[in-house]
Amino acid sequence: MNTKPMIALDFSTAEETKTFLTLFKDEELYVKLGMELYYQNGPEIVKWVKNLGHEIFLDLKLHDIPNTVYRAMKGLAALDIDMINVHASGGSQMMKAAKEGIMEGTPNKSNLPKLIAVTQLTSTTEEAMRNEQLIQASLMDSVLHYAKNTCEAGLDGVVCSAWEAAKIKEITSSDFLCVTPGIRPAGASIGDQQRVATPQKAHEMGSSYIVVGRPITQASNPVEVYQSIKRQWNGE
Ligand SMILES: O=C(O)c1cc(=O)[nH]c(=O)n1[C@@H]1O[C@H](COP(=O)(O)O)[C@@H](O)[C@H]1O
Numbered sequence: 001m002n003t004k005p006m007i008a009l010d011f012s013t014a015e016e017t018k019t020f021l022t023l024f025k026d027e028e029l030y031v032k033l034g035m036e037l038y039y040q041n042g043p044e045i046v047k048w049v050k051n052l053g054h055e056i057f058l059d060l061k062l063h064d065i066p067n068t069v070y071r072a073m074k075g076l077a078a079l080d081i082d083m084i085n086v087h088a089s090g091g092s093q094m095m096k097a098a099k100e101g102i103m104e105g106t107p108n109k110s111n112l113p114k115l116i117a118v119t120q121l122t123s124t125t126e127e128a129m130r131n132e133q134l135i136q137a138s139l140m141d142s143v144l145h146y147a148k149n150t151c152e153a154g155l156d157g158v159v160c161s162a163w164e165a166a167k168i169k170e171i172t173s174s175d176f177l178c179v180t181p182g183i184r185p186a187g188a189s190i191g192d193q194q195r196v197a198t199p200q201k202a203h204e205m206g207s208s209y210i211v212v213g214r215p216i217t218q219a220s221n222p223v224e225v226y227q228s229i230k231r232q233w234n235g236e
């Protein structure tokens with residue numbers, strides 16, 4: 001497991017992002033930059049955050065035909081990022097194309113960004129999956145199926161909820177990454193998330209990384225909440 005919780009910087013402006021990061025000027029973070037920030041600020045904000053020395057998960061959840069994903073990934077890989085993702089439901093050929101794009105586009109081939117695939121979003125319940133995606137398997141089986149496809153396509157891991165991490169590692173390997181959003185400290189508002197776990201529970205259930213957004217970014221003292229989540233995540 002990675003000792004640092006990933007902070008989801010779900011802001012729409014570069015200013016808000018920069019102001020938030022000044023709170024953490026003495027700390028090297030692992031941050032997640034998502035579509036809200038990237039669509040409005042582009043590669044510049046990625047470069048700016050990287051220059052501060054933070055590790056970056058660029059969460060753009062690519063999902064398109066293989067050729068488009070290959071070409072998009074090739075371009076994105078030129079940014080000095082540490083992790084990037086696609087949707088596993090885009091299919092095995094799309095995931096292989098994403099990997100090819102990463103391999104070709106990364107300037108330093110000895111330091112490829114980790115490529116992971118979203119299984120079922122942590123905002124999805126089994127009921128919604130059945131009604132809206134017409135998948136009649138259990139949610140766990142659907143997540144495991146996507147994880148198996150992702151592993152066979154040669155990717156480094158998946159995004160899933162903490163509740164699925166141990167089983168995914170069982171059917172793939174112990175070093176297959178299980179990156180788990182939907183993290184809520186006890187008593188925190190759940191919002192639109194459905195499959196949630198505390199940092200402590202995620203630690204016990206085998207997550208490789210936890211992703212935490214609003215509980216930290218919306219807190220009155222983000223640094224204090226981050227440190228507390230970090231301690232719980234590290235089993236202290
Ligand atoms: O790929 C992701 O990061 C992701 C996948 C998923 O299944 N669920 C999920 O919440 N996320 C992201 O994780 C973050 C969670 O944020 P909070 O719910 O505010 O903690 C958001 O930036 C989501 O986009």
